[in-house]
Amino acid sequence: MVYVKAGGAAIELEVWEMPTEKFGYFMQYIKAPLGIGTVWLDDGSWVYGFICEGFVAQSGEGVEDVTHTGGWLNYLAGKEAQ
Known part of the structure; x- marks a missing residue:
């Protein structure tokens, strides 16, 4: 997961x-x-979760x-269906 200030979407x-x-x-x-790293949730709370280093x-x-x-x-389900 990569945090973006604009143009992102919730998953x-x-x-x-x-x-x-x-x-x-x-x-x-x-x-x-x-x-x-920190993953922000829609309700404003946060959890620790998987992130991807931004430079990558x-x-x-x-x-x-x-x-x-x-x-x-x-x-993953889509990959299995292919």
């Missing part, structure tokens, strides 16, 4: 709960350009914008 997301003591273990499996998204190299699908799970 559906899943909110999961993880014990704090397991977070470090989980993080070792997240490879660049993915990271964990701006380069356009190897990046696919999935916003038009409405969310990651929809994107």
